[in-house]
Amino acid sequence: MERERTFHTPTDYQQAMLHAWAQYATLKGGENASYIPYLAQVPAHLCAVAIVTVDGEVFSTGDADYRFALESISKVCTLALALEDVGANDVQEKIGADPTGLPFNSVIALELHQGKPLSPLVNAGAMSAVSLINARDSEHRWARILNMQQRLAGAAVTLSDEVNRSEQTTNFHNRAIAWLLYSAGTLYCDAMEACEVYTRQCSTLVNTVELATLGATLAAAGVNPRTKEQVLSAANTPFILAEMTMEGMYGSSGDWAYTVGLPAKSGVGGGIVAVVPGVMGIAAFSPPLDAAGNSVRGQKLVASIAHQLGHNLYRCG
Numbered sequence: 642m643e644r645e646r647t648f649h650t651p652t653d654y655q656q657a658m659l660h661a662w663a664q665y666a667t668l669k670g671g672e673n674a675s676y677i678p679y680l681a682q683v684p685a686h687l688c689a690v691a692i693v694t695v696d697g698e699v700f701s702t703g704d705a706d707y708r709f710a711l712e713s714i715s716k717v718c719t720l721a722l723a724l725e726d727v728g729a730n731d732v733q734e735k736i737g738a739d740p741t742g743l744p745f746n747s748v749i750a751l752e753l754h755q756g757k758p759l760s761p762l763v764n765a766g767a768m769s770a771v772s773l774i775n776a777r778d779s780e781h782r783w784a785r786i787l788n789m790q791q792r793l794a795g796a797a798v799t800l801s802d803e804v805n806r807s808e809q810t811t812n813f814h815n816r817a818i819a820w821l822l823y824s825a826g827t828l829y830c831d832a833m834e835a836c837e838v839y840t841r842q843c844s845t846l847v848n849t850v851e852l853a854t855l856g857a858t859l860a861a862a863g864v865n866p867r868t869k870e871q872v873l874s875a876a877n878t879p880f881i882l883a884e885m886t887m888e889g890m891y892g893s894s895g896d897w898a899y900t901v902g903l904p905a906k907s908g909v910g911g912g913i914v915a916v917v918p919g920v921m922g923i924a925a926f927s928p929p930l931d932a933a934g935n936s937v938r939g940q941k942l943v944a945s946i947a948h949q950l951g952h953n954l955y956r957c958g
């Protein structure tokens with residue numbers, strides 16, 4: 642049975658976005674992440690939502706120019722690069738493609754699986770993905786990862802020295818994870834190099850339109866709809882979307898699949914991006930997080946837009 646493709650006009654997108662905004666932009670609840678000092682002091686009232694379609698149309702409202710820390714969403718970009726460099730089989734074999742069922746920075750998850758991270762979208766798997774990238778040295782590794790972020794999202798994505806300093810001086814737990822991976826043979830470069838570069842990749846700044854562009858690039862089978870560049874091979878995008886479905890929304894990835902039905906990834910900086918394959922990327926930003934680590938308002942905004950426009954991958958009619 643061929644899936645029916647609903648056609649939406651620019652007015653439909655705009656109306657869906659503004660309706661979601663009116664309902665949820667001032668929703669109360671949640672708290673900024675505080676274990677990274679920088680994130681604790683980002684104004685909690687900031688809020689934005691954006692849609693970028695695979696044709697490059699852009700819709701946005703709120704603080705859509707405000708640049709926030711990419712954090713965990715960076716794992717999607719590094720996964721893309723790892724897939725391009727070593728291929729889907731190696732990524733699945735060396736990192737995995739399953740949810741851990743445990744928090745994103747769990748050490749227990751590693752112990753339970755002989756050091757295999759299971760998912761490139763948890764901290765252990767992301768550091769393992771960093772280590773799989775083809776690179777001569779640490780600076781080359783970093784340059785390639787930043788370049789992938791820029792090509793997926795927009796050239797203005799840059800490292801924030803302030804965020805990076807805040808993270809590099811407090812990332813003791815991630816350093817411990819890196820050494821555990823190294824001892825298990827599941828890290829493929831120097832342990833502290835992987836952790837340091839991973840921490841940098843979390844410390845770049847994006848705005849909500851750029852984040853939606855990242856989603857739209859995945860939705861368009863690897864072609865950035867704004868720059869028209871084929872950023873990654875079409876064959877690799879399904880692996881990324883599958884991983885996002887499995888582990889993209891932390892411990893509530895299953896609930897998200899059940900209620901929204903779209904691959905998505907969020908970060909502790911308050912960003913969230915969802916992908917409607919073949920149609921669009923939807924992104925939102927709002928710092929206060931729920932207990933699972935997902936933006937309270939961001940989830941509502943994205944889910945509402947998807948729902949109003951009738952997008953749920955598991956809906957058959």
Ligand code: GLU
Binds near residue numbers: 711714
């Ligand atoms: N830099 C953060 C960490 O490693 C990212 C976490 C996240 O957004 O999930 O803890």
